[in-house]
Amino acid sequence: MTIIIRGDIVFTPRPDRFTVLEDGCVAVGDDGRVTQVAGSPSDIRLRGTRASGDRIVPTDDAAPRSTVDSGEPEPRVIDRRGCLVIPSFVDLHVHAPQYPMAGVGLDEQLLRWLENTTFPVESHFADPQVAGTWYRRFLHRIWRVGTLRFSAFATLHEESTLMLMGLCQESGLRPVVGKVNMDRNAPEELLESTRDSLESTRRIIGKSRAATPDIGYVVTPRFVPSTTPELMEGLGEIVREFGLPVQSHLDENRSEVEWVRRLHPDVPTYAQVYDRFGLMPEGRTIMAHCIWMTQTERRLLRERGVWAAHCPQSNLNLASGLMPVRRDLDAGIKVCVASDVAAGHDPSMPRQIVSAIETSKAKTFETGHENDRPLALSEAFYMATKRPGEFFGAIGRGRVGTFEPGCDFDALVIREEDGNPLDLPPEGKLARFIYDGDDRDILERWIAGRTVPEPFA
Numbered sequence: 001m002t003i004i005i006r007g008d009i010v011f012t013p014r015p016d017r018f019t020v021l022e023d024g025c026v027a028v029g030d031d032g033r034v035t036q037v038a039g040s041p042s043d044i045r046l047r048g049t050r051a052s053g054d055r056i057v058p059t060d061d062a063a064p065r066s067t068v069d070s071g072e073p074e075p076r077v078i079d080r081r082g083c084l085v086i087p088s089f090v091d092l093h094v095h096a097p098q099y100p101m102a103g104v105g106l107d108e109q110l111l112r113w114l115e116n117t118t119f120p121v122e123s124h125f126a127d128p129q130v131a132g133t134w135y136r137r138f139l140h141r142i143w144r145v146g147t148l149r150f151s152a153f154a155t156l157h158e159e160s161t162l163m164l165m166g167l168c169q170e171s172g173l174r175p176v177v178g179k180v181n182m183d184r185n186a187p188e189e190l191l192e193s194t195r196d197s198l199e200s201t202r203r204i205i206g207k208s209r210a211a212t213p214d215i216g217y218v219v220t221p222r223f224v225p226s227t228t229p230e231l232m233e234g235l236g237e238i239v240r241e242f243g244l245p246v247q248s249h250l251d252e253n254r255s256e257v258e259w260v261r262r263l264h265p266d267v268p269t270y271a272q273v274y275d276r277f278g279l280m281p282e283g284r285t286i287m288a289h290c291i292w293m294t295q296t297e298r299r300l301l302r303e304r305g306v307w308a309a310h311c312p313q314s315n316l317n318l319a320s321g322l323m324p325v326r327r328d329l330d331a332g333i334k335v336c337v338a339s340d341v342a343a344g345h346d347p348s349m350p351r352q353i354v355s356a357i358e359t360s361k362a363k364t365f366e367t368g369h370e371n372d373r374p375l376a377l378s379e380a381f382y383m384a385t386k387r388p389g390e391f392f393g394a395i396g397r398g399r400v401g402t403f404e405p406g407c408d409f410d411a412l413v414i415r416e417e418d419g420n421p422l423d424l425p426p427e428g429k430l431a432r433f434i435y436d437g438d439d440r441d442i443l444e445r446w447i448a449g450r451t452v453p454e455p456f457a
């Protein structure tokens, strides 16, 4: 049975402008996928027939489903007039165990921040009690801000990684999650042997398939400096064997890049280290930051179809640099916007969208508007919805982030501000929400055609 959601529909099939249907409709089939987007309920075609105006009546959500003479069930219209209906946000780079330190330790740059703030926090996730409490809080928050799909780093701990996956499954959210692999250059309590790291990864992959079918596994070497060549080799085998995606960090900080060069003097660039070990599988790799890429690396990322997760708030917090987003986009790289909590301090994707736009404007102060044209709002929105949503399609977990036919209906219903003297069109109301709204404006969250209730409140 089809449902029809009626409201002000806004999404971005293309980055350069919003597609807007003021008082429009999205029709969603039994399988939770969008079948059609239309200007009004009467434009929705049901099995080849055009539904007449009186056949589709807005009903109370709880009203019993009626059946028309033909025996075909009447579509239920969910009347959300006075609300925006937009694709929910997709965050391709977030560290779930770092949530308790959001906002802390940000006076330092990457390598010291890892040593002094991040590693001490992550080592507490050896304790299932800490993991249980904080993973619940994290998921509650991410649900509130309307990020319904994401790709998360856990920690190296097997039990708490499985716990995070279990809590994700229970929450109704649909992320991918990876146990972090790290067998060098970390404090004692956050190190594992190469062998333990690989065996533990295989166990989690095996167990989670049965226990948490809606949560994908993503192979997660922390970054080149914390993984030995043997570990990367073994992870590359796992990637090939199971056809899994990969997530990691790339070219975030100049000292980090220099360190990688010293660790792998025989490999010309940082990105080529991952590639050499099979850790850039085509069309299913996420690399976070990518600030200091060479042209060779740009070409490689483009060839491998890598999603480059731009984390603008994190890059400012750790003074990592200003990513040349425009040049990467022009080079054909799939750039998306991500939070990188907790180097990014705010899990909200609207805050990250704003930060990406601001950063792209700051870039022009150095290089000129002609060289680094700033991001438009529609582009940054696309980079937080459709672009990262394609990753989930690529790994067989449902194309999301847009309302084009065939996509899973993952959406947010957002209360519109009333009485604005500008008499804004829907895309103007969306701009107000992104710049000045917050989670209290989100009235409903939908994943694959069903509403997702508040988890772990």
Ligand code: GUN
Pocket: 095, 110, 114, 118, 222, 223, 249, 252, 314, 340, 343
């Ligand atoms: N590089 C290696 N680990 C991390 C991390 O946890 N956060 C960020 N931002 N960069 C990293």
Ligand code: FE
Pocket: 093, 095, 249, 288, 340, 343
């Ligand atoms: Fe990160």
